[in-house]
Amino acid sequence: MIGMDKCAICTVYGRIFSVVDVRTGAYVYEGRLSEPFSDKESGDVVRTADFSDFNVQGRYFIKIGLRRSESFDIAPYPYRVLRDKAMDAIYMSRCGNEVTCEGLEFMSHRACHSDKIPVSGALRDMTGGWHTGGDYSRNVPQSCLVIADMIYSLRVFPDAFDSGLRKRMEAECLYGLEFLMKMQDDDGGVFEEIVTDADVSERPENDTAAYRISRKTTLATLRFSSVCALAAGYFSADTPLSRQLAAASQMAWMYAVETPEYEYYKGRFGDISDEPGGVYLLASDFMWTICEQYALTGGSRFEEMIEKKYRGCLFSGFGDHFSGGYAALAYLLTDKPKKDYIMSFIRMRWTYRGDRLWIARCSSGYHCCSSAGGDFHYGSNARILGNIRMAELAFLITGDRRYLTVSTDNLAYLMGVNPIGMAFMTDNRNGFCRNPAHIASMSIEDDMCLPGLMVCGADQERSDAYLKWNVEVGTPPAKCYADSPFTFRANEPGLHITAPIFFISAFYDSMDHSAFNVIN
Numbered sequence: 001m002i003g004m005d006k007c008a009i010c011t012v013y014g015r016i017f018s019v020v021d022v023r024t025g026a027y028v029y030e031g032r033l034s035e036p037f038s039d040k041e042s043g044d045v046v047r048t049a050d051f052s053d054f055n056v057q058g059r060y061f062i063k064i065g066l067r068r069s070e071s072f073d074i075a076p077y078p079y080r081v082l083r084d085k086a087m088d089a090i091y092m093s094r095c096g097n098e099v100t101c102e103g104l105e106f107m108s109h110r111a112c113h114s115d116k117i118p119v120s121g122a123l124r125d126m127t128g129g130w131h132t133g134g135d136y137s138r139n140v141p142q143s144c145l146v147i148a149d150m151i152y153s154l155r156v157f158p159d160a161f162d163s164g165l166r167k168r169m170e171a172e173c174l175y176g177l178e179f180l181m182k183m184q185d186d187d188g189g190v191f192e193e194i195v196t197d198a199d200v201s202e203r204p205e206n207d208t209a210a211y212r213i214s215r216k217t218t219l220a221t222l223r224f225s226s227v228c229a230l231a232a233g234y235f236s237a238d239t240p241l242s243r244q245l246a247a248a249s250q251m252a253w254m255y256a257v258e259t260p261e262y263e264y265y266k267g268r269f270g271d272i273s274d275e276p277g278g279v280y281l282l283a284s285d286f287m288w289t290i291c292e293q294y295a296l297t298g299g300s301r302f303e304e305m306i307e308k309k310y311r312g313c314l315f316s317g318f319g320d321h322f323s324g325g326y327a328a329l330a331y332l333l334t335d336k337p338k339k340d341y342i343m344s345f346i347r348m349r350w351t352y353r354g355d356r357l358w359i360a361r362c363s364s365g366y367h368c369c370s371s372a373g374g375d376f377h378y379g380s381n382a383r384i385l386g387n388i389r390m391a392e393l394a395f396l397i398t399g400d401r402r403y404l405t406v407s408t409d410n411l412a413y414l415m416g417v418n419p420i421g422m423a424f425m426t427d428n429r430n431g432f433c434r435n436p437a438h439i440a441s442m443s444i445e446d447d448m449c450l451p452g453l454m455v456c457g458a459d460q461e462r463s464d465a466y467l468k469w470n471v472e473v474g475t476p477p478a479k480c481y482a483d484s485p486f487t488f489r490a491n492e493p494g495l496h497i498t499a500p501i502f503f504i505s506a507f508y509d510s511m512d513h514s515a516f517n518v519i520n
Helices: 080-092 140-156 163-182 218-234 240-256 260-265 278-297 300-312 324-333 340-362 369-373 380-398 401-414 465-470 500-510
Strands: 007-010 016-021 027-032 045-050 058-064 072-074 117-119 122-124 193-196 211-213 423-426
Touching: 007 058, 027 058, 080 163, 080 423, 080 500, 117 211, 140 163, 140 218, 140 324, 140 500, 163 218, 163 240, 218 240, 218 278, 218 324, 240 278, 260 278, 278 300, 278 324, 300 340, 324 340, 324 380, 340 369, 340 380, 340 401, 369 380, 369 401, 380 401, 380 500, 401 423, 401 500
Parallel strands: none
Antiparallel strands: 007 045, 016 027, 016 058, 058 072, 117 122, 193 211
């Protein structure tokens, strides 16, 4: 990107590198490679070619001796294409109605999964939503993250989206919300998922396998409450839709406060949760819901709860492990009265996290924060995406370019500057993930996949059968990955790890015109 840090990372020996114009073949820039660096998490010895001061728009490749890289663009807004692809991918993942998109006709499908499901003793229409992962299941917590990422992208960077894309994003949010409302039970609790056992050879409309609704969970209920409150404030306040969303959000919150997890959150007794990760991981989701409820209602009881619990919240994470980043956005962006000391505390948390990410980035040969921290467990790319957003937010409130470098380098890691040498986004081009564990893509006879989806990434535990058989014991953590449709632990795409692209790409388009330029 013009005006931003630019570097290539290589494993070849050499001292000098050149930047070559693809169109003319001219050598337009020359520099010295860094000293070799032994990267622990990949096992590679790497050198860095830094050409940050070269800012001429065009298409280029790097040459070192007789070796050359893939070609790349230097442009003012190179990441816009990523969110266009992500938007198409989310739309094409709709369940329950017919979808088609120009250029993606091979992925078009008719209405699917329209049978009614037994819920609380009655058959209910549960159509709608998205196929949130690699199969045809529809997951509520993940759907909530998709909607939150789109709405907060539009709120934080209002100038980054043209009217066409804004309308498409809002339409997808409303489509997802319509499904989420169906997943709330009469007592306010929210069912976590509609699960299907689809065969890998079936198109969505031909999937006749039984599908069923899972149990109500506190996690699903909290995220539902948060997102409904967020959407109620975003979509034209005091309209029938807004009132319906606000009422559903309140019902979910009242259900959540009757759970044992809430008693633990208040400090009354120990962790008795059977939620994944226990109540420890739910604490940030409680704070997110409380902050969204306060942002929507301005209620004194929510304000008091924030004042009581804010010191125990990291205010980081975007559903990867924690959801405190959303809680922070809800509080900082509300038009309700805010306490200066709480805002200062949130900023302190963000800068502290940014400093930790900078240290991690400088300790990694590939400049990846997860690499330095050894965090290449299942879902590693989701955590990298969370780190990118935390670095971007730290930059927005401080202007410290170290955090900007962290964001740029980690996005580059996801898009191919990594030990695998491949972008972790699906596409039908060389250099991208082309064989995702994605049933809809696997059912296409033309060896094509739905482009624009982010996949899980390296899994150092090799936690499925395919990885155990095909990735050798002792493989460095960052290389425990395979671009194969048979490893759902490393190569499954997810809409919740695709939607962050909206926020991340909008940051680069509008970092000087964000909502934080007003409130800071």
